[in-house]
Amino acid sequence: xxxxEYKMNEKGDTFYxxxxxxxxxSIVSEEEFYKKSNYKKSDLQKLLKSVYPTQGNDYxxxxxxxxxxxxxxxxxxxxxxxxxxxxxxxxxNQPDQDNFGFISAQHYMKDQSSLAFLQEIVGSLPxxxxxxxxxxxxxxxxxxxxxxxxxxxGYLVLIIYSNFVSISFNESSMKKLYKKLHxxxxxxxxxxxxxxxxxxxxxxxxxKA
Numbered sequence: 001x002x003x004x005e006y007k008m009n010e011k012g013d014t015f016y017x018x019x020x021x022x023x024x025x026s027i028v029s030e031e032e033f034y035k036k037s038n039y040k041k042s043d044l045q046k047l048l049k050s051v052y053p054t055q056g057n058d059y060x061x062x063x064x065x066x067x068x069x070x071x072x073x074x075x076x077x078x079x080x081x082x083x084x085x086x087x088x089x090x091x092x093n094q095p096d097q098d099n100f101g102f103i104s105a106q107h108y109m110k111d112q113s114s115l116a117f118l119q120e121i122v123g124s125l126p127x128x129x130x131x132x133x134x135x136x137x138x139x140x141x142x143x144x145x146x147x148x149x150x151x152x153x154g155y156l157v158l159i160i161y162s163n164f165v166s167i168s169f170n171e172s173s174m175k176k177l178y179k180k181l182h183x184x185x186x187x188x189x190x191x192x193x194x195x196x197x198x199x200x201x202x203x204x205x206x207x208k209a
Contacts, residue, residue: 004028004037005196006044016196018204025201026209038191047195054197057094058189073189074174075103081181086110087117090164095171100151104166115165118158122167125176127156134162 006015015033018025034041046061047053047070055070062071064083071079072094082089088106095101105114119127128150132143143159147168150157156177157168169177178185 003193004033004039005194006033007196016201017209023204024207025204026207028209037194039194040190043190044194047190053195055192055195057192059192060186060189070190070192072101073186075101076186077178077183078103078174078181081183085117087114095169095174097171100148100168100170101174102166102168104164107163107165113165115158115160118165118167121181122156122158122177123180125156125173125180126154127158129158129160131160133160 003018003020004016005018006013013030015028015030016025017028017032017036033039046068047055050061050068050070052070057072059070060073060076062069062076062079062083072092074094075092079089079092082103082105086109088109090104090106092103093099093101105118107114109117115129119129130143130146130150132139135143147157147159151168151170151173154170154173156173159166159168175185177183
């Protein structure tokens, strides 16, 4: 399946056509790139100046504290909600059919812990709390397995780590949370994965356009 991405360097922009099935890539013209892809030049220029220029999921740009963040489009309403209540987010990934989603945050807000606030907003929705505060990275596989087991049962999962807390959800539990918080699922978006992470090319073979 053909996919177009590009990257900037000192010599100027380079535009790529990638074949993910055959793991090949070719260099194409700027004209072909914008004609055959879904990207707009203005969107990619703005994304390049954001905190996460190699954004993979479809997104919208949100501004906070003088910085611009590409936020996964499904999570835009929830991230805005958390920001408006003083939660300092650290990262996120939206759920899809195959993977669960999450939003991570710093441990403390101005007047309370982020965990306490998350417990307040989930309310009576089916929720489980996992405490991985004292566990190291070697137990990551075990942690993910335990988390996925609860998510598959329909729970929202709140997790305590040493450096942050997070709330995890699948598509179904995310929609239930949105309904409880009166958040409308966002559909507007810009296509992600337009700016190439150069290390990804190591897995591809160059071919002629």
